Amino acid sequence: MTGVTIVGFDADDTLWHNERFFQDTQARFTALLADHAEPDHLAERLLAAEKRNIGRYGYGIKGFVLSMIETAIEVTDRNVPAEVIERLLDAGREMLAHPIELLPHAREAVESVAASHRVVLITKGDLLDQERKLAQSGLGDLFDGVEIVSEKTPARYAEIFARHGDGPGHGMMVGNSMRSDVVPMIEAGGWGVHVPHDLAWDLEHAETPVSAPRYRVLDDLGGLAWLIAQVG
Structure with missing residues (x-):
């Protein structure tokens, strides 16, 4: 044969389509933390968190949201406002509900x-x-x-x-x-x-x-x- x-x-x-929803959410993440980190630095920190967490959370939206929250905690020296965490969770829910x-x-x-x-x-x-x-x-x-x-x-x-x-x-x-x-x-x-x-x-x-x-x-x-x- x-x-x-x-x-x-x-x-x-x-x-x-898939990646564009991640990039749109990352842009919102960058805007939420604009007072705490420059966009390029924030992107590097988030990517490092995602890479570090793949073995724990796997691939996908849930791991991405957890990595954003972890990065937000890090760049704000654990002073991230609860409202920011809430908005990141909302963004994750929107991604999970987005039509194909x-x-x-x-x-x-x-x-x-x-x-x-x-x-x-x-x-x-x-x-x-x-x-x-x-x-x-x-x-x-x-x-x-x-x-x-x-x-x-x-x-x-x-x-x-x-x-x-x-x-x-x-x-x-x-x-x-x-x-x-x-x-x-x-x-x-x-x-x-x-x-x-x-x-x-x-x-x-x-x-x-x-x-x-x-x-x-x-x-x-x-x-x-x-x-x-x-x-x-």
Whole structure:
């Protein structure tokens, strides 16, 4: 057996918008603490808190809000007003309730690939929030499987693509994150397809595997069916 038989799709900022809500909330966070820290310094402190807390809280909105609160406590020397904490919690609730907006060609791409291949959604983040977004997206019935994981690693991809299909050697992972979607899938022996998004979280950057024979890049999901046909 040769060729691609199973395709994995990332969710956030691959199928629907996500990062822009984080950046909008971070702008509100910056404004709330403007009297205590310069924007660049505050952004550095928040990013450091997020990186430090991934192992505790995982990925997603809840961990982001807790990291904002932690940073606010730090930069105000524990004198952050209760109103600021309240407004950060409100911002988190708004993010958790925000309606889903599909990216261009998302539905057509999943439908087209699902007609001839097994398709699996593979995403990081909070379980309840990711389930909510998938339900609201209207794409749930198109997938043969859904995997909500704490990290995307070569070993995790190998296990998922073996359990849902013919192994990573016959698999393709499609996503906007070089660090999470592309590089580890290629290291697992599969195809890694990068579909860049205009906005990207700093912690998702990684060196582009330009020399890897199974690395591909698409401007948007509209070219995915053609690419799969080309690589077999």
